[in-house]
Amino acid sequence: MQLTIDWVVGFVDGEGCFHVGITEHPDMRTGYQVLPEFTVVQHERDLQILYALKRFFGFGVVRKNHAERYAYRVRKLEHLVQLCEFFLRHPLKTRKNVDFRKFRRIVLMMNEGRHLTREGLAEIVKLAASMNSAQRPCLEAIKARLAAG
DSSP states (O other), X not given: OOOOHHHHHHHHHHHEEEEEEXXXXXXXXXXXXXXXXXXXXXXXXXXXXXXXXXXXXXXXXEEEOSTTEEEEEEOXXXXXXXXXXXXXXXXXXXXXXXXXXXXXXXXXHHHTTGGGSHHHHHHHHHHHHHHOGGGHHHHHHHHHHHHHO
16 A cells, blocks of 8 residues: 555544653653654554555554554654654644644654753643643643642
8 A cells, every 4th residue: 555645644634643641750850751642543444554654654653552443653752753844844734733733842842852851841741731632630730730849
């Protein structure tokens, strides 16, 4: 299966997810770990699409997700930077582009090591809270703890 740039952009617009998880991690300098991830989940009957995405980008992994669902995931920072460059050159057309731009800012901040400072982490938490609605309560609690010192 040979994918085109326009097909990938349209497919990711509909099926892709740019997510930033932030979890407590006592071994980290700030006490938190920032975990950006790009994911596309499909039913096993469309598994070939996930492998085609992996070939198209040249990185990432395809793994079982839940039940009959599989996911194409990109977590490595170096690869996320490359992915962001792709979607910057070939913009998403839906509201997902707004979340992508926030995601890109977080990835670039991490690439500069800013997630390792309290100030940088606070900015990342604020951006992530504005894009990850399911995690918003947890991120708001982290934001409050960071503000308290």
